[in-house]
Amino acid sequence: MSSSLITSKDNKIYKLINSLKKPKYRKKNSMFILEGKRLVYEAIERSASIVYIVINEDFDDEFISDKSYEIVKIENNLFKNLQDTVTSQGIIAVCREKLDEAYDFDEKTVLYLEDIQDPGNLGTIIRSAASFDVKTLILSKNSCDVYNEKVLRASMGAIFLVDVHYEDLNIINTFKEHGYKVYSTSPRGKAISYTDEKAFILMGNEGNGLTEEAFKMSDETITIANTGKLESLNLAVASSIIIYERYLMQ
Numbered sequence: 001m002s003s004s005l006i007t008s009k010d011n012k013i014y015k016l017i018n019s020l021k022k023p024k025y026r027k028k029n030s031m032f033i034l035e036g037k038r039l040v041y042e043a044i045e046r047s048a049s050i051v052y053i054v055i056n057e058d059f060d061d062e063f064i065s066d067k068s069y070e071i072v073k074i075e076n077n078l079f080k081n082l083q084d085t086v087t088s089q090g091i092i093a094v095c096r097e098k099l100d101e102a103y104d105f106d107e108k109t110v111l112y113l114e115d116i117q118d119p120g121n122l123g124t125i126i127r128s129a130a131s132f133d134v135k136t137l138i139l140s141k142n143s144c145d146v147y148n149e150k151v152l153r154a155s156m157g158a159i160f161l162v163d164v165h166y167e168d169l170n171i172i173n174t175f176k177e178h179g180y181k182v183y184s185t186s187p188r189g190k191a192i193s194y195t196d197e198k199a200f201i202l203m204g205n206e207g208n209g210l211t212e213e214a215f216k217m218s219d220e221t222i223t224i225a226n227t228g229k230l231e232s233l234n235l236a237v238a239s240s241i242i243i244y245e246r247y248l249m250q
Contacts, residue, residue: 123154
C-alpha cells in the first residue's frame with residue numbers, strides 16, 4: 001500500500017523513523033531500522049515483521065511495489081537524515097524486534113558473549129553463528145545493542161536466522177541443568193576438544209576477555225591452536241574459529 005510523499009520533518013511517521021536511530025527509542029517502540037536493498041530484501045524473504053518500507057523519491061523497484069507492505073515515500077533531503085550510510089540505496093525497512101524465543105535445550109551449541117562492545121564484531125559473529133549452525137546467541141546485559149545499524153549491516157541478514165537473548169551469567173546454571181558442558185576461552189587454555197554432546201561456549205570482552213566469575217562458572221578452558229607470534233585474535237575472528245571447530249566436531 002502506497003502513501004503520499006512526506007515532505008515535513010514534523011510528520012508523525014517521519015519522526016518515529018528518525019527516533020529509531022537512538023537505542024532508547026528502539027527499545028521503547030520495540031522497532032529497528034534496516035538500510036539498503038540487501039537487508040530489506042532479506043527481511044522480506046525471512047518474513048520479518050515489517051512495519052514500513054521507506055523509500056526516497058528516486059527509488060523504483062517492482063519487487064517492492066508488488067508487495068503488500070505499507071510503502072512510505074520521503075522527500076530526498078529528509079531521507080538523507082534517516083540514512084546511516086554515506087551512499088544510500090534509497091530504501092529502509094522499519095521492523096518490529098523479534099520476540100524472545102524460548103530456549104531450545106536440544107541445541108548442540110550455544111554461544112555466550114560477555115560485555116561485547118564493538119557493533120562490527122557482533123554483526124560478524126552473528127553471521128558466523130548462522131553459517132555454522134549456532135541458532136542461540138546470548139549476550140551479557142552490558143553488551144552493545146543487537147539492533148545497532150552497524151551490527152545489522154555486518155550480520156548481512158543473518159540476524160533473522162539467530163535468536164539473540166540478553167542474560168547475566170546466572171543463565172549458565174540453567175544450561176548446566178540441561179546437560180551442557182561450559183567452555184570458557186583464553187589464550188592460556190587447552191587445545192579445543194569438545195567431548196560433550198552439548199556445548200555452552202563463553203567468549204569475552206574485546207579488551208579484557210572473560211571476567212573471573214565467568215571462568216569460575218566454566219567446566220573447562222579452551223584456546224585456539226596458533227603459532228604464538230601474536231598474543232590474541234580479534235574477537236569476531238576468534239569466535240568464528242571456535243564455533244567452526246565445534247561445527248566440525250559435531
